[in-house]
Amino acid sequence: MSDIRVLLVDDHPVVRAGLRAMLADFPGVTVVAEAEDGDAALLELGKLHTLGEPVDLVLMDLQMGAGMDGVTATQKIKAGEAGTPPPPVLILTTYDTDADILAAVEAGASGYMLKDAPPEQIRQAVLSAAAGQTALAPEVAARLMGRIRNPSPALSGREVQLLELLATGMSNRAMAKQLFISEATVKTHLVHIYSKLGVDNRTAAIAVATQRRIIRGR
Amino acid sequence: MSDIRVLLVDDHPVVRAGLRAMLADFPGVTVVAEAEDGDAALLELGKLHTLGEPVDLVLMDLQMGAGMDGVTATQKIKAGEAGTPPPPVLILTTYDTDADILAAVEAGASGYMLKDAPPEQIRQAVLSAAAGQTALAPEVAARLMGRIRNPSPALSGREVQLLELLATGMSNRAMAKQLFISEATVKTHLVHIYSKLGVDNRTAAIAVATQRRIIRGR
DNA sequence: CCGCTGATCATCCAAATGGTTGATTCAGGC
DNA sequence: GCCTGAATCAACCATTTGGATGATCAGCGG
Known part of the structure; x- marks a missing residue:
């Protein structure tokens, strides 16, 4: 079976380098392209698509400096060119705001990880998401669970x-x-x-x- | 001349990996240790000191999850064990709040860079700071300059x-x-x-x- | 059908906040 | 020594907020 082909999207060169280095250590995973914001990501996706080199997973930050943000980018990717099914989108960000998480999930993200996660967790998430499963960071999952079970009087x-x-x-x-x-x-x-x-x-x-x-x- | 010996301090594994990879590409720079918060950083510094393997530069994030934050860590480093001069501290963070910048500088940091800076900028900053000079990100410098020259009525x-x-x-x-x-x-x-x-x-x-x-x- | 919740609106009153004016003190700079 | 700006306080009044109570209506689940 061939490698999982990943598109990295993050506006911080340092973070991209970190992910690149980290993913390079995961067997079965290859970074095929990088983009620094949503616009560039869509371009890359299109380019790779026409080259017949599909992307298996988009690994994306939520807020990206000037360009299109992660949520809208996710929507557009999911709406994407009909014909081929759009690649799963795994959000990897610093913030775990309720609003952010919900927005990302609603936009069609298949996962939501935090940047302070240990490499192993990130590896699991990448594999799960690429396999079409849902991948939530424990903190995120806990927050969602807590929101359900815990009567911390939920705001409407x-x-x-x-x-x-x-x-x-x-x-x-x-x-x-x-x-x-x-x-x-x-x-x-x-x-x-x-x-x-x-x-x-x-x-x-x-x-x-x-x-x-x-x-x-x- | 021997390499600049750097201590990395950041609570995000991804970012540490990114910096490690990036610094590895800079000739004359070696990462000798990593820590995930201020407490661990001080420990590392002490350890390396007793080993007779001094650190030439501390590259540190400002806010680190649970542990001691960057500002207090900077103060402690600067107060440090008398005898040997404390290493310069270069702050590398995501936020460029006025308050943060001032606090860091007052605490004795020799530089303040933003994580979205291109590698070349980071390289320059590392070299300058290690050489005992001040290194401010253009954005940061601009903000400080603007604060001086621009009568955008400054708050007391x-x-x-x-x-x-x-x-x-x-x-x-x-x-x-x-x-x-x-x-x-x-x-x-x-x-x-x-x-x-x-x-x-x-x-x-x-x-x-x-x-x-x-x-x-x- | 009943009961519950969320969203909507109203009235009344008390407390907090905002706006204005004016005054004093103190430290620094020219 | 004078001027300026920051920080301090006071008194007054208009506006905004906050708190309490009660009411209507639509939708949902049993």
């Missing part, structure tokens, strides 16, 4: 949405307009958010939500 | 301090207590902060300050 979708706007510094009025609801409703949502997060004002809510990775900082 | 130290507390979700009263000043003073500072950042409420101030890398998100 609307509430998370509110939080995100909140974090941009909008006033209640502004959020109300943006979401086409009344200020009263905004306040109700906020009160619920506060009680679920165990805080009593908006800045603390942002701090906690950021810390708990419900929304993302920066 | 006290104001940044306020902002940091603000971002943790504290109320005016709480901040006043914490800083041993009156609420009136807190409010005055906040008003100044708002006008300098061009916002009109605390959450927006946090959002802008985070965006402009005056304080750090997460």
Whole structure:
């Protein structure tokens, strides 16, 4: 059986070098190309496709400096040229925000690993993902499990949405307009958010939500 | 002349592998040890010191998962065992927050590079730092220069301090207590902060300050 | 059909925050 | 010695937020 052909996508040369070195140590895995953002990744995919040298796995970071981010890139890859099935996408990133994970999974990623994972874990993930299976980092899996079993009062979708706007510094009025609801409703949502997060004002809510990775900082 | 002996400190195996691979390509540079956090780094330094195999340069990330962070590690290294001069510390990190940069420089770092820097830049920085010179990433240098020449109304130290507390979700009263000043003073500072950042409420101030890398998100 | 949850809105009141003005002190620079 | 900027505080008032209570409605599962 031939090697798993991998496309690396990361904007940090250092990280690409690390992955390249690491994957070189995994028997049965070959890095066939690299890209520094989503746009370049799509280009590479197309190029390799027309050359008849298909990619078996895309290993991609989520946030990439200037270019197209990982989520949209994943969507586009999955939407991709019909005809051949699109390659599985394994996300390898630094952040394990709830929002990020969900977005990546929804976009069609087959796995979500963290960069601080030990090589062996990464190896397993690469093999699983290339084989069409799902590969989640233990931390990520734990977070998702915890989210299901643990009644750490889950925020509703609307509430998370509110939080995100909140974090941009909008006033209640502004959020109300943006979401086409009344200020009263905004306040109700906020009160619920506060009680679920165990805080009593908006800045603390942002701090906690950021810390708990419900929304993302920066 | 013998090689520059480098100690790598980073909590991400992938990044360590990347740096190892990259430095291996630089003639005149040898990685003699690795550590995954500040504590381990200090241990390594001690060990190598007693072995009579001194380190010429510490290449370190700023934030490292569980262990001691880069700033305190830098301080300890610089305070280090008297007798031999402590090795220069080159910070190589992902974030270029004003606060981070200043903290690192104050702690005694001789350089501050970003992980997305091209290899050549990193090579230059390693050589400069090992030679006892200062090495700043262009982005970082630009930020510092801009901060000097550009009258993008600079926040005073006290104001940044306020902002940091603000971002943790504290109320005016709480901040006043914490800083041993009156609420009136807190409010005055906040008003100044708002006008300098061009916002009109605390959450927006946090959002802008985070965006402009005056304080750090997460 | 009933009960529950999430989303929506309203009203009322108390507390926190924001905006303005003005004043004092202190350290540094010219 | 004078000027400036940072830091400190006060008093006042308008606006925003937060907290409590109650109500309606749609959808989902038993």
